[in-house]
Amino acid sequence: MEKRALYLRIRDYLAADIAAGKWAENEKLPSERQLSEQFNTTRVTARQALTQLEAEGLIFRSNRRGWFVTPPRINYDPSRDMGFVRYVEDQGFSARTQTLEKKLIELPDHIADEVGLDRGTPVYEILRRRYINDRPCLIEKIFLNPKHCPGVLQHSLDRSLWSLLKAEYDLVPVERHLEIYPQTLEQPIAEALDANTGTSGLYIRRICRDQNGDFLELDEEFWLHNALKVVVSVMPD
Amino acid sequence: MEKRALYLRIRDYLAADIAAGKWAENEKLPSERQLSEQFNTTRVTARQALTQLEAEGLIFRSNRRGWFVTPPRINYDPSRDMGFVRYVEDQGFSARTQTLEKKLIELPDHIADEVGLDRGTPVYEILRRRYINDRPCLIEKIFLNPKHCPGVLQHSLDRSLWSLLKAEYDLVPVERHLEIYPQTLEQPIAEALDANTGTSGLYIRRICRDQNGDFLELDEEFWLHNALKVVVSVMPD
DSSP, rough: OOOOOOOHHHHHHHHHHHHSSSOOOOOBOOOOOHHHHHSSHHHHHHHHHHHHHHHSEEEEEETEEEEEEEEOOOOEESSSSOOOHHHHHHHTOOEEEEEEEEEEEEHHHHHHHHHHHOOTOOOEEEEEEETTEEHHHHEEEEETTTTTTTTTTGGGOOOOHHHHHHHHOOOOOOOOEEEEEEEOOOOOHHHHTOOOOOOOEEEEEEEEEEETSOOEEEEEEEEEETTTTEEEEEOOO | OOOOHHHHHHHHHHHHHTTTTTTTTTOOOHHHHHHHHTTTHHHHHHHHHHHHHHHHTEEETTTTEEEEEEEOOOOEEESOOOOOOOOHTTOOOOOEEEEEEEEEEEHHHHHHHTTOOOOEEEEEEEEEEETTTTEEEEEEEEEOOOOOSSTTTSOOOSSSSSHHOOOOOOOOEEEEEEEEEEOOOOOHHHHTTOOTOOOOEEEEEEEEETTTSEEEEEEEEEEEEEEEEEEEEEOOO
């Protein structure tokens, strides 16, 4: 049987150590020089192993400070109707939300066409940053139909929006359409997440309607690529 | 209301043209120089707009040849039990599969632990490349339990594996656990997809068991980041 390339064997060794808890999350790994000595190889090969682990999301590089262990990914099951705060806390992490901007805008044309509203319809736009265990993990851009929740911007939005909509407006989402795909983080979003422009991310887009099928919310989430894992369990008929 | 940055307005303009079919899929866009003249701006700004569209997956750069329109993403619904060939063809595209390697190996330790097999258990490993409309879109690595399908490597694997397993071994998957997350394409995979190392991708991993709950297959898919979109429709209770 074939022998695995050296950089991949170093990768496996480090991945096993990380899985076994030898380094805790956010802990610094040995330097490239130390690793190349330990494995009796070049720094190029050590760096190849580290880059591979970074591509898999297991470690991350912090400019000038070295390589660190990524905290575990959050599991996100899109087939379950559960808000961010709940699924994060259910997994033993803390969740925090920070509102960056809230304002009334004209709904962008391509979104208006898609959700079946007139072009130029006023909507609330809310920009929030969400943290898992104090690490900024995603930026969320929300378009809300003001017809259904007039004055919602006067409330604090640093909390679950669904709880607020339920408590104040008796609104419950009854249909959801989700799209999920990789997307490179553009500059303002990368900056807001302490990441480099061009870092890969995961884009999640959700359209919610109310009990009567009216457009209620379009939510766009821009996640750090290593912060979550989409998990689906399927039981065929 | 705020004015959108120039590069984003150029982005919107080009995105609208692409959506309207002004340029067909795989068609070449005007050069950066032409765009900068058309919008009376610098090449830096034109390039910013193009880079933004690339990040969204709408266009791609081909070395030295310029910028081209990406074919539409395939929709993939992980909650439906449907093979690649079927969901690609259902959407009006053609699907093609090419077997790159097939062999008997010892199951890697971390996978053995995870699926509950003894370390070192022999398994079939199959490496395939899959095309959508003749574009290589994903590399697939499959581990198959030989206990359930002895001799399967003697068949052609350039087809739906599920149909083969059903026809030859009467095997039907009855449980699936999926994980999906962004992952940078590592060198051999990027090369096999005509992409640059470091291009972002989407990783999809599926564990299937047979009717009796025995481990049947672990399938790892490495997709080009702009080739598919995970789509889920949820109807709450």
